[in-house]
Amino acid sequence: MDTVRYLPTINSAADIDALPNRLKTEEPLLVGEYGSLNPLAFATAIRNVNSGKKFYELILRNKNRELVESSICTAAAVGFDGVVIASGAFNKSDTMGKPVYDLDQAQALLLAISLRRTGKIPSGFALGVRSAGGNGAVRERNSFYLREGADFILITGSANTGAAAPTDSADKIGTISEL
Amino acid sequence: MIVTRKKDIDSIREHLADARSVVIVGCSECAAVCRTGGSEQVKEMSGLLADRTVCATISIESPCDKRITSRDLKRLTRELEEADAIVALTCGSGAQAIAEVSGKRVIAALDTSFLGMVERLGRFYERCSQCGECILNDTAGICPVTLCPKQVRNGPCDGVRADGTCEVFEDRPCVWRTIHERLSARNHPERFTAYHPPVCWSHHHVPREELQGH
Numbered sequence: 001m002d003t004v005r006y007l008p009t010i011n012s013a014a015d016i017d018a019l020p021n022r023l024k025t026e027e028p029l030l031v032g033e034y035g036s037l038n039p040l041a042f043a044t045a046i047r048n049v050n051s052g053k054k055f056y057e058l059i060l061r062n063k064n065r066e067l068v069e070s071s072i073c074t075a076a077a078v079g080f081d082g083v084v085i086a087s088g089a090f091n092k093s094d095t096m097g098k099p100v101y102d103l104d105q106a107q108a109l110l111l112a113i114s115l116r117r118t119g120k121i122p123s124g125f126a127l128g129v130r131s132a133g134g135n136g137a138v139r140e141r142n143s144f145y146l147r148e149g150a151d152f153i154l155i156t157g158s159a160n161t162g163a164a165a166p167t168d169s170a171d172k173i174g175t176i177s178e179l
Numbered sequence: 180m181i182v183t184r185k186k187d188i189d190s191i192r193e194h195l196a197d198a199r200s201v202v203i204v205g206c207s208e209c210a211a212v213c214r215t216g217g218s219e220q221v222k223e224m225s226g227l228l229a230d231r232t233v234c235a236t237i238s239i240e241s242p243c244d245k246r247i248t249s250r251d252l253k254r255l256t257r258e259l260e261e262a263d264a265i266v267a268l269t270c271g272s273g274a275q276a277i278a279e280v281s282g283k284r285v286i287a288a289l290d291t292s293f294l295g296m297v298e299r300l301g302r303f304y305e306r307c308s309q310c311g312e313c314i315l316n317d318t319a320g321i322c323p324v325t326l327c328p329k330q331v332r333n334g335p336c337d338g339v340r341a342d343g344t345c346e347v348f349e350d351r352p353c354v355w356r357t358i359h360e361r362l363s364a365r366n367h368p369e370r371f372t373a374y375h376p377p378v379c380w381s382h383h384h385v386p387r388e389e390l391q392g393h
């Protein structure tokens with residue numbers, strides 16, 4: 001797994017139209033949910049401007065398990081090549097809403113794997129997990145994700161990717177590079 | 180221990196409205212330790228409501244225990260008859276137990292916050308958020324469900340910082356790093372990735388009840 005370019009926010013259709021100026025047409029792209037618009041609505045628009053793999057960053061923040069399942073199934077149905085499971089940056093002060101963290105990344109991964117096993121999403125739909133790089137606890141958890149069936153792990157740019165997983169899985173570790 | 184905070188006196192007065200005579204009930208357990216409903220605070224409330232008739236004041240050992248409340252309120256039968264309302268310096272459970280036992284209108288004088296560990300008077304920590312499916316035995320006795328702002332049961336999350344601190348609170352270590360260190364020190368590193376499935380909320384729909392021994 002190589003570097004995946006990352007568009008954390010979509011705030012208007014123009015953000016997609018502008019993609020050809022910001023990434024090479026065959027580069028893999030990860031689209032995040034931090035903007036005001038949901039990336040699930042833009043799969044076709046992204047395909048029209050980019051031929052690389054398209055991944056949907058599924059943040060778990062403020063979704064219960066039913067919404068997580070429906071988001072994964074929708075991502076597959078609208079033409080994403082896979083999801084990257086992320087916990088989602090915590091809203092410390094900018095909301096008075098009740099924080100919802102129904103599933104953690106390991107639980108969401110196992111849910112996604114069961115959806116693939118039962119044919120609710122295609123067998124070729126890729127399941128990735130976002131991770132901080134590093135050793136110790138992070139490395140243990142990354143090994144768990146790979147053991148359980150994650151196709152790849154994406155590490156945020158500057159982190160230590162070398163130590164992030166067992167050496168025999170180095171090809172399953174990629175990095176995220178923000179656009 | 181149940182941690183409580185005092186409500187604003189104006190809101191208590193507003194809810195008392197036309198209740199001219201009151202009985203004030205304190206709690207000599209949790210609310211006393213919190214200094215929100217002990218005998219001192221009952222006295223203080225009595226002073227704050229001096230514009231009404233305070234028929235009686237009482238501190239009950241555990242007002243949330245209906246057996247004890249029922250026993251203790253029997254001593255105040257006459258005063259309770261006279262009173263238009265009861266002011267409860269107790270947790271929400273206590274206030275409702277008092278209402279159920281007495282049949283009177285109860286004004287809750289406290290906000291109920293959390294289940295707390297006591298460091299000293301006035302310093303309480305939340306260490307258990309009562310998830311109902313305890314994983315302490317896998318996590319070296321440290322509760323990640325409460326100490327992790329994202330309540331991660333299989334951590335760490337992708338936000339943990341390179342220096343091991345938490346994504347959300349920069350001044351605290353990620354609880355999963357602490358768990359990893361403690362499990363490694365105790366020679367049980369394999370427990371670190373013991374899988375904890377999502378909490379089954381169908382068992383925890385409120386109101387929860389427990390009927391033991393049947």
Ligand code: SF4
Pocket residue numbers: 306307308309310311312313314315322323324325
């Ligand atoms: S895991 Fe934590 S929140 Fe759940 S019961 Fe145990 S101590 Fe309480």
Ligand code: SF4
Pocket residue numbers: 326327328329330331334335336337338339340344345346347348352353354355
């Ligand atoms: S860094 Fe650790 S403690 Fe902080 S939110 Fe993530 S898993 Fe929880």
